[in-house]
Amino acid sequence: MTGSARDFYDSLAADYHRIFPDWEASMARQAAVLDPMIRRELGPGPHRLLDCACGIGTQAIGLARAGHRVVGSDLSPVAVARAAAEATSRGTNLPAVAADMRQLPFRTAAFDVVVCADNSLAHLLTAPDVTAALGAMRRVLRDDGLLLLTLRDYDDLRRTRPASSPPQVSHGPDGRSITFQLWHWHEDGERYDQEYFQLVPDGAGWQVRVRRTTSRATTRDEVADAAARAGFTDVTWHPPETSGYYQPVLTARATTGRSAHLP
Structure with missing residues (x-):
């Protein structure tokens, strides 16, 4: 890993x-x-x-x-x-x-x-x-x-190669936060880079947090x-x-x- x-x-x-x-x-x-x-x-x-x-x-x-x-x-x-x-x-x-x-x-x-x-x-x-x-x-x-x-279910995902995941809304003591991912598939069709976005409450607005990693389908x-x-x-x-x-x-x-x- x-x-x-x-x-x-x-x-x-x-x-x-x-x-x-x-x-x-x-x-x-x-x-x-x-x-x-x-x-x-x-x-x-x-x-x-x-x-x-x-x-x-x-x-x-x-x-x-x-x-x-x-x-x-x-x-x-x-x-x-x-x-x-x-x-x-x-x-x-x-x-x-x-x-x-x-x-x-x-x-x-x-x-x-x-x-x-x-x-x-x-x-x-x-x-x-x-x-x-x-x-x-x-x-x-x-x-x-x-x-x-x-x-x-990577059998299906390797066929469809989605570009993103649906947004997920979480409810917590500090309010609602939103998580979603952008997927960038490699040419081999097996690996994809993820950009992992989280929008976290920050006063009257949002703080955007982005993490990146790679996965294998x-x-x-x-x-x-x-x-x-x-x-x-x-x-x-x-x-x-x-x-x-x-x-x-x-x-x-x-x-x-x-x-x-x-x-």
């Missing part, structure tokens, strides 16, 4: 909640989808869970409040500091560390579940990086543990193939219309008896 991705999320961490209409409601709503998926696969739990791209805690806090023993990690030290603080302010414990998902600093087979949500995998810009990250996730999972990963088949190479079986994509989640969700099980490693 590039240094620019860390810079992007370090800068965005203080404003990340603004990408949701209501961040508190989004935490609860996402946990209400992901928690039953975990319990259907692994039983009632609670389970040892790593959110390896936890950001400011959108999924990790909700899953911790659902009773799981959650640890968070993220490339951005600013984001993980906020995640831990947000969890504490809600009466929840969330140990969190700064770490690259390709080199997770946890012991082998430490977790029952690894979560990688909110399109985080798209910041890995090459196929070997994706395979390395999935290998690291497999290593820290116990045999037959569960991978739960969410990603934009990795298809579902590419992710599934990389997961299989990393040591996962039962790789299944669940579309939003069946899962209730806002992005396609991949579930996969860690192959029993195979300890994957980074290439």
